[in-house]
Amino acid sequence: MRVMIVGAGVAGLTLGHELQRAGHAVTMIELLPEIGGLARSFNYGDFWFDLGPHRFHTENPRVDGFIRQTLGENLVEIPRRSGVWFFDKLHEWPLQSSSLFKIPKRYLLRAGFDLLRRHKPTSESFEDFVLSRYGRTIYELFFRPYTEKFIKYRCDQLHSSWAKAGINRAVIDKRSEVGGLWKLMSKTLFPEKVDTMFVYPKYGAIATYSNNLGEKITEMGGRILTDTRIESLRLDGNRVAACIDNHGEAHEVDHVFWTGKLPALQRLLDLEDPQLEYLSSIFLNFMVDGELDHDYQWIYYGGPDLVFSRASFPTLFSPHTAPRGKHGICVEVACIEGDGVWKNPDWKLGDVRSQMLKVGLLERPNDVDDIRIEKVKNTYPIYLMGYQDRRSAAQEKMRAKVTNVNLLGRTGNFWYNNMDHSIAQALKMARKFVKHEGDAGVGTDEIFEG
Numbered sequence: 444m445r446v447m448i449v450g451a452g453v454a455g456l457t458l459g460h461e462l463q464r465a466g467h468a469v470t471m472i473e474l475l476p477e478i479g480g481l482a483r484s485f486n487y488g489d490f491w492f493d494l495g496p497h498r499f500h501t502e503n504p505r506v507d508g509f510i511r512q513t514l515g516e517n518l519v520e521i522p523r524r525s526g527v528w529f530f531d532k533l534h535e536w537p538l539q540s541s542s543l544f545k546i547p548k549r550y551l552l553r554a555g556f557d558l559l560r561r562h563k564p565t566s567e568s569f570e571d572f573v574l575s576r577y578g579r580t581i582y583e584l585f586f587r588p589y590t591e592k593f594i595k596y597r598c599d600q601l602h603s604s605w606a607k608a609g610i611n612r613a614v615i616d617k618r619s620e621v622g623g624l625w626k627l628m629s630k631t632l633f634p635e636k637v638d639t640m641f642v643y644p645k646y647g648a649i650a651t652y653s654n655n656l657g658e659k660i661t662e663m664g665g666r667i668l669t670d671t672r673i674e675s676l677r678l679d680g681n682r683v684a685a686c687i688d689n690h691g692e693a694h695e696v697d698h699v700f701w702t703g704k705l706p707a708l709q710r711l712l713d714l715e716d717p718q719l720e721y722l723s724s725i726f727l728n729f730m731v732d733g734e735l736d737h738d739y740q741w742i743y744y745g746g747p748d749l750v751f752s753r754a755s756f757p758t759l760f761s762p763h764t765a766p767r768g769k770h771g772i773c774v775e776v777a778c779i780e781g782d783g784v785w786k787n788p789d790w791k792l793g794d795v796r797s798q799m800l801k802v803g804l805l806e807r808p809n810d811v812d813d814i815r816i817e818k819v820k821n822t823y824p825i826y827l828m829g830y831q832d833r834r835s836a837a838q839e840k841m842r843a844k845v846t847n848v849n850l851l852g853r854t855g856n857f858w859y860n861n862m863d864h865s866i867a868q869a870l871k872m873a874r875k876f877v878k879h880e881g882d883a884g885v886g887t888d889e890i891f892e893g
Contacts, residue, residue, distance in 0.1 A: 447472065447686050447694055449673055450702030452480020454852030454865035456656040457509070458700060459665060461873035469665040470694055472686070474672045474703070477650075478657045481822060481853065482862055484650035485728060487815055491648040491764040492728040492773050494819055496741035496755040498523075498649075500641040501863035505870060510642060510863075513655050517646055519761060523639040526739040528802055529585055529746065536743065553580040568828060572603035589745035593752045593777045594722060594825060605826040608859040643760045652862075676711050682847045699845075700872070702852040704821060709837055712844055717837035719830060719857050721821040723780045725788045727751075727795060729772040730813045731805070735759065749798050750791050751776050769812070772804055780820055788816050824857045 444467045448455045451473035463469040477483055485492045499510045500523075511518065527536040532545045557578025564571035573586045586606075587598050594601060644651035657667055668688070677685040677693070686694045701708050706716055741755040757764035757771040765771050774795060778784035784791065792814070799805045824830075834857050841848060850856050851872060852865050860868075 444468065444697045445695060446470070446698050446700065447696040448700045448702065448851075449686075450474075450480060450852065450855065451478035451653070451657065451667055451669070452702055452852060452854075452865070453482045453653065453862050454855075454869045455480070455700065455702045456653055456660070457866050457869035458851060458873050459660050459667075460656045461870065462876065463660050463663045463665040465873070465877045469660060470696075471660070471665065471667040472671050472673060472688060472694075473667065473669045476670050478667060478669065479650050479653035480702075481819070482649050482653055484648035485726075485815065485817055486648075487728070487730065487813070489766045490728075490730050490757075490769075490771050491761075492726070492757055492771055492815075492817075493649045493755070493760075494724070494726060494817075494822070495753060495773060495775055496525075496760075497862065498641040498643050498740075498760065499652075499863060500639065500861075501867070503863065503867055506863050506867045507642075509866060509870060510652070513652055514642070514644055515655070517644050517651060518642050519645045520640050521643055521740075521760065523641055524739055526737075526742040527585075528742055528744045528749075531802075533737075533739070533742065533803075550580055550584060554578060557581070566599075566828075567603050568599045569601035569603055569606050569826075570598035572606045573598070585745045588747050589743065589752065592745075592747055592749075594823075595777065595779055596825065596827065600827055602826040602828050602830055604831070605859070608826075645761055646763050648757065648761070648764055673711065678845065681845055683845050697847065698876075699848045700851050701848060702850075702855040704854055705834070705837060705850065705857050708841065708848075708850075708855075712841060714837070714840050714844065717833045719833060719837070720825040720827065721780075721854070722823040722825050723778050723785060723818070723820045724822040725776040725778055725784060726817040726819060727774040727776065727788075727792070728815045728817065729774065729799075729805075729811055730765070730815075731770050731772055732768070732810045732812060733770070733806070734768065735770050744802065749802070750794050751798070754799075754804055772799075774799070774804075777822075785818065788818055792816075821854050824853070824859055826859070830857070 446462050446467045446469045448459050448469060448471045451471045455471060456478065459469045459471050481494055482497055501507050525536045526533050530546060534545060557580050562574040564575045569590065573582045577586065590598055661667060671688050671690060673686050674689050675687045676683050677687065683696060683699050686696055686699065704721065706719055709717055735756055735758065738759060740759045741753060743753050744751055751774045753775045755773045776784060796808065838850065849872065851869060853860050
């Protein structure tokens with residue numbers, strides 16, 4: 444069967460590998476010059492940078508086995524350690540008992556009173572969700588300033604799903620999930636020892652996973668076309684018969700898997716724009732002299748006074764991502780495609796550098812050897828109020844118009860997930876597609892369950 448996969452990110456490549464291995468004729472279309480999607484890496488000489496802190500962690504044995512098989516011997520297992528910066532101090536994340544001694548007592552007292560004054564939610568907003576679970580003090584001190592700086596919308600405009608996904612994605616291990624103010628404080632006072640391990644390539648950064656899969660797909664006879672986009676679709680009744688790319692090639696297809704932006708597919712099908720928005724990101728990759736003086740692989744930065752929202756440190760994933768005696772720092776600045784930051788990503792560079800000195804990311808300005816700026820589109824779906832109805836309506840209209848198209852991955856499904864969720868979804872979809880001889884047979888509910 445002739446299969447077209449639009450988008451060569453983690454989900455698309457995993458699916459492509461499994462379907463090509465099962466005997467289908469796979470063609471992959473990738474808009475960028477290189478494969479990997481949001482899990483690609485940047486190489487500047489002897490330095491490697493990912494798009495923020497990417498790593499593999501899963502409790503699904505099938506997914507874990509697939510990751511290890513794909514990476515082969517080129518992997519290391521690393522204990523996770525992450526931090527959060529607020530009150531001008533660095534704290535463990537998830538919070539530990541030591542954090543109590545770094546927080547002013549008046550705020551601890553206020554947080555304690557919040558336990559007695561439970562907020563009753565009146566809507567499904569992010570704001571109401573966080574207030575009802577964590578109280579006004581924690582909300583105002585951290586969640587509101589961090590979220591509004593990052594997502595560019597007020598918290599009452601965001602759906603509670605953003606809190607449920609974002610908070611739990613941040614802690615990685617389910618045993619460390621923070622389920623509300625009482626659990627937050629009890630975990631802080633009486634922390635459980637949780638040693639979360641993750642898998643990472645020893646050499647070549649996170650792009651190793653995507654590159655290995657790409658090589659295997661082409662070795663088995665599949666095609667991967669980069670610098671290519673789908674310009675139009677030719678329909679035969681309620682099926683897509685061909686995908687026409689920007690080079691004029693018409694790809695005859697029996698089935699299409701779409702991992703690109705959902706609104707882009709709607710336009711190709713002449714369907715109404717679902718009004719779903721995506722956040723974009725600027726990655727400032729600093730190449731720095733000297734060794735790191737901490738062991739946090741990534742740190743969250745709250746507060747509107749800081750331009751950036753997160754920093755990650757590639758050498759703490761693998762020491763081979765930088766030359767000996769040097770290290771990298773990846774600083775993330777969220778934006779909306781087309782806004783002032785997107786058009787002029789270096790306009791705040793001076794502020795970023797001075798703030799990095801202030802929070803201790805840099806010791807001296809002249810420690811920086813070089814800086815590279817990378818603009819990346821569609822890094823996160825923005826869960827505005829009502830997004831679920833708009834997403835469901837768009838999917839239903841698509842299925843009513845064409846029966847041989849499936850959505851896949853973070854961008855295609857408008858689904859805030861991690862790499863392991865995308866891999867799990869792709870493996871499930873491949874199994875059902877092969878079993879049902881061309882029918883992916885995966886409903887929306889199954890997809891979001893991973």
